Amino acid sequence: MTPTDPLAALGLPYPFELAFMQRALVAAVAVGVFAPLIGTYLVQKRLSLVGDGIGHVAFAGVGAAVAIGTAPIWTALAFAVAGALGLEWLRARRRTSGDVALAILFYAGIALGVVLLSLGDGLGGGVLAYLFGQPLTVRDDELVAIVGIGAAIAVTVLALRRPLLAVVTDEEWARAAGLPVDLLNGLVAIMTAGVVVAAMRIVGILLVAAMMVLPVASAQLLARSFRGALGLAAAIGVAAALAGLAAARLWGLAPGGTIVLIATAIFALATIGTRARQGLAHAEGEGP
Secondary structure, three states, X not given: OOOOOOOHHHOOOOOOOOHHHHHHHHHHHHHHHHHHHHHHHHHHOOOOOHHHHHHXXXXXXXXXXXXXXXXXXXXXXXXXXXXXXXXXXXXXXXXXXXXXXXXXXXHHHHHHHHHHHHHOOOOOOOHHXXXXXXXXHOOHHHHHHHHHHXXXXXXXXXXXXXXXXXXXXXXXXXXXXXXXXXXXXXXXXXXXXXXXXXXXXXXXXXXXXXXXXXXXXXXXHHOOOHHHHXXXXXXXXXXXXXXXXXXXXXXXXXXXXXXXHHHHHHHHHHHHHHHHHHHHHHHHHOOO
């Protein structure tokens, strides 16, 4: 670690004492916060798999970046936003059913990405890091982009928490109440695209939707309100990111997959704990 490294002042202990681990830590914690924030609204809207579809379109953006020699994160963001808005346009106008629209994004996005990569250097150029995630190689410029996108998403979600909840819960009521439903739905689509692109270097395009869904699923089992679920989902996302990075460093595991596996384990524990609590309450209710 060089004295000029801005992260050197953190003075973190093992396994986060090295600069590359600290960059990975900041990026993973950011993703652990903002991915579940927007994921809470997607789950409420029953669009849990949207992240996967937009991720495939983002892969096409990565392929385009490799083909033309530009920064993948910004090209992927442009493709992802276009795909998210296109999906929302189809959904809102009922031009096709939601599952068909997602299938179009899945297959067209991955096919376009493969074709564009064939024009460049195939699976070279660090493309695998975007598919499977590799937070340990995050560069300073990528870290700034990830944190910047995440901060914008977090501020927007917190500022518009109530109208966004109204729209994802009941669009017809939201329209009757005078809310700009189309604008808010478009905003959710754009933020989802931002989450996918910012998180793809951490957990990978193939697993990005997991960080938008698993912490939320756990939080919904434990929290008693939407606001509580929102905060708890972010906390679970951060816990999974911290534990996943630490385990990856200690035992030489793939960081992205380890983070998602820990989020899965948290969901399993939350499910077991909830069922045990319900069983105990039921038993007490039947007691003398």
